[in-house]
Amino acid sequence: MKTASRAQTRQAGFTLLEVMIALTITGFVLGGLFTLAGGSKQLAWRSQDNLLQAVQARAQINFALLNDEYGELEPVLADAPYRRTAEDLLEAPERKTQATVFALQHYAVENEQTTRVITGSRWVTLELPQ
Amino acid sequence: MKSFHSRTALRPPEPDPRRQQGFTLLELLLAMSLTALLLGLLSAGVYGLVRDWDDNAAGLDRSLDQTIAILQIERALQGAFPHGYRDPETLGQVVYFSGEPEQLSWVSTVSPQRDAGLMAWQLESDPQQGVLLRLAPAFTDDPQPRLQQREAIVLLPGYSASFSYLFNVGNGLDKVWREQWSGATELRLPQAVHVRLTPLAADAPPPADTELDIVAPIYAAEHRRIRPANTLFSPQLSAPAQSSAAQPFRGGN
Numbered sequence: 372m373k374t375a376s377r378a379q380t381r382q383a384g385f386t387l388l389e390v391m392i393a394l395t396i397t398g399f400v401l402g403g404l405f406t407l408a409g410g411s412k413q414l415a416w417r418s419q420d421n422l423l424q425a426v427q428a429r430a431q432i433n434f435a436l437l438n439d440e441y442g443e444l445e446p447v448l449a450d451a452p453y454r455r456t457a458e459d460l461l462e463a464p465e466r467k468t469q470a471t472v473f474a475l476q477h478y479a480v481e482n483e484q485t486t487r488v489i490t491g492s493r494w495v496t497l498e499l500p501q
Numbered sequence: 502m503k504s505f506h507s508r509t510a511l512r513p514p515e516p517d518p519r520r521q522q523g524f525t526l527l528e529l530l531l532a533m534s535l536t537a538l539l540l541g542l543l544s545a546g547v548y549g550l551v552r553d554w555d556d557n558a559a560g561l562d563r564s565l566d567q568t569i570a571i572l573q574i575e576r577a578l579q580g581a582f583p584h585g586y587r588d589p590e591t592l593g594q595v596v597y598f599s600g601e602p603e604q605l606s607w608v609s610t611v612s613p614q615r616d617a618g619l620m621a622w623q624l625e626s627d628p629q630q631g632v633l634l635r636l637a638p639a640f641t642d643d644p645q646p647r648l649q650q651r652e653a654i655v656l657l658p659g660y661s662a663s664f665s666y667l668f669n670v671g672n673g674l675d676k677v678w679r680e681q682w683s684g685a686t687e688l689r690l691p692q693a694v695h696v697r698l699t700p701l702a703a704d705a706p707p708p709a710d711t712e713l714d715i716v717a718p719i720y721a722a723e724h725r726r727i728r729p730a731n732t733l734f735s736p737q738l739s740a741p742a743q744s745s746a747a748q749p750f751r752g753g754n
Binding site: 404405408411412415416418419422423425426427429430433434436437443444445447448449 | 550553554557558560561564565567568571572575665667669676677678692693695697708711712713714715716717718
């Protein structure tokens with residue numbers, strides 16, 4: 372009993388080193404926890420933003436598919452940083468039994484903010500059969 | 502034990518162990534209040550963190566639900582079918598499609614439950630709840646009475662929808678977005694449907710805070726037998742050769 376109490380009185384506190392190590396570990400754990408939460412928040416925002424952009428880009432692509440090669444269709448879409456451009460007609464195949472007014476055309480939908488470009492091809496109606 | 506005592510006997514005398522038997526009340530109170538303070542701060546921080554986390558997760562869930570709903574609407578509109586039925590009053594064959602500025606009913610080959618057969622869809626913009634959806638099987642008759650009996654589900658909460666219908670017949674000379682489209686008088690479907698989704702509240706939390714659009718081209722706009730009505734306002738489009746002209750989208754099939 373006596374020896375035990377004496378041992379306690381000799382150890383009546385932590386050394387500075389111990390306290391610092393404990394504080395550092397606690398700091399790392401808490402910092403990791405907060406970083407994780409912040410990272411997940413950022414991730415959630417970014418994925419929400421991407422979902423929104425996917426929906427907007429889809430509307431733009433579908434609008435570009437609406438056979439609007441002369442641009443006379445009223446642009447009904449809400450203001451979005453997208454620009455639709457019509458490009459060259461695809462070359463018609465060489466062997467063809469009958470002339471047709473339908474042709475394939477390249478189109479591009481460009482997001483002016485992210486400079487991402489979506490390309491595709493669509494059917495258009497020509498004024499004269501080719 | 503004895504040898505131990507003899508070794509330690511050289512050290513300076515230790516304080517009386519009875520005086521160091523515990524902490525004083527003051528020390529205890531101080532330590533406990535400090536601990537309570539720290540724990541309180543920490544738990545407040547963690548509580549905020551967890552609530553933030555939950556908010557984010559719920560917002561992301563709502564975003565996903567909304568995106569899936571929008572894609573589903575787009576698919577169902579693209580798969581619109583010129584469903585013909587016999588009008589019991591006139592005994593004539595008409596096409597089912599009822600497009601109003603705030604409400605749209607149509608028959609689609611797409612069904613969200615993967616039910617067999619054609620499905621009648623109805624989207625309605627409710628100023629309180631959002632965009633409502635009703636679904637009913639389209640057998641061979643007018644599905645409108647069945648649709649009205651169905652319970653509506655809120656498909657897009659926090660949004661109001663307005664519909665417009667693309668009139669685009671012939672070789673692309675007259676392209677107009679109309680506010681209304683009746684399949685019973687046009688006897689065909691519009692070329693495309695545009696849905697504008699507007700947030701009901703200006704300061705709504707995400708994801709219901711952005712204006713969104715759905716544009717769905719309708720590929721199968723004409724019925725196999727029912728000829729489109731010549732209610733077209735442009736005289737050059739009433740020529741039968743042009744009204745029955747194949748659409749470019751069909752050219753690929």
